[in-house]
Amino acid sequence: MDRINEGPLDHMIEDAIRCEPLAELPLDFSRLFLEQVKIEEKPKFQVLSWVDLVSSMIIAITIGIAFLIPTFLPEQFSPLMQWSLQWAEYWLTKALFSLPGIILPIGAVVFMIGLMVFGFKGIQMFLKRTKFRRDMLLLF
Amino acid sequence: MEFIEETTLIKRAITGDTYAFAELVTMHQLFLYNLALRAVSHSQEAQDVTQETFIRAWKGLKNFRGESGFRTWLYRILMNLCYDRYPRLQREKNTISLEEDEEEIPVESYLEQGSEQVELSQFIQQELRNLPEIYRLVLSLRFKQELSYQEISEVMDMPIGTVKTTIFRAKAQLKERLLLNQEVHTWIA
Numbered sequence: 110m111d112r113i114n115e116g117p118l119d120h121m122i123e124d125a126i127r128c129e130p131l132a133e134l135p136l137d138f139s140r141l142f143l144e145q146v147k148i149e150e151k152p153k154f155q156v157l158s159w160v161d162l163v164s165s166m167i168i169a170i171t172i173g174i175a176f177l178i179p180t181f182l183p184e185q186f187s188p189l190m191q192w193s194l195q196w197a198e199y200w201l202t203k204a205l206f207s208l209p210g211i212i213l214p215i216g217a218v219v220f221m222i223g224l225m226v227f228g229f230k231g232i233q234m235f236l237k238r239t240k241f242r243r244d245m246l247l248l249f
Numbered sequence: 250m251e252f253i254e255e256t257t258l259i260k261r262a263i264t265g266d267t268y269a270f271a272e273l274v275t276m277h278q279l280f281l282y283n284l285a286l287r288a289v290s291h292s293q294e295a296q297d298v299t300q301e302t303f304i305r306a307w308k309g310l311k312n313f314r315g316e317s318g319f320r321t322w323l324y325r326i327l328m329n330l331c332y333d334r335y336p337r338l339q340r341e342k343n344t345i346s347l348e349e350d351e352e353e354i355p356v357e358s359y360l361e362q363g364s365e366q367v368e369l370s371q372f373i374q375q376e377l378r379n380l381p382e383i384y385r386l387v388l389s390l391r392f393k394q395e396l397s398y399q400e401i402s403e404v405m406d407m408p409i410g411t412v413k414t415t416i417f418r419a420k421a422q423l424k425e426r427l428l429l430n431q432e433v434h435t436w437i438a
Contacts, residue, residue, distance in 0.1 A: 125373035126392040
């Protein structure tokens, strides 16, 4: 015997629970996580495509500026520029044949990459712990 | 008809159809959100838990075997999430399980005639909010979502006996408050 359904009070309680109005969903409730679901379905390359685009643009602009600087410099700076380039070439050639000259740049590059990776991971972890994580993670 | 439609949507969602999944979300989000509200009592947290539930469901959809209903599966994910995030719920559940063998609470099922049905219903709904979360959840699953004891047992991760005891105790508390309210009204009158 089901001891739960027994008296009129039980029926009254059950009816009251059935008639209890449901709370309305907040606006845009499913939009954010459905967008996240759709993003997760895309291949990684597409997710990061805008990052790729921005970084390639920055690199291209930097290289372009580096090439254009000599053109826009006044003529009196030309010898100074040449001297600087020769000086840099001399030190680079010298560094290529010395141990610290090889290790230090490699170390610096590895350190920079490590810094970028840990920085990125740190931002991700921070965002995961905040309430705005979904909005921000969509950007990543 | 709806069952077949849902099964088709699930199959499509498993193959990666996000639109089918969005349909499933639309079908279940209201009840899931309301269930979360009963568990955590705060709209922002309930919203967060419900969204997380859907994301987990999407990620684990390939593991859905269809042995239980999709709705039950979703509720189970939600409850596991609630137990993880709010240990007090887990503690509350364990306390009920331990008390299972205790003596039943006798409550006299007598109410004076002439009480306004709507008024009483509103009073019960108000008192529901003051019940412990586990009681609210189980009552809601049983009478609002109309889940069987077996399904509630799966969702709440409780033995069927404990589910029945919880419902009984929750109703007993409501009855007690209802009768107390009646007594107060009679005394005032």
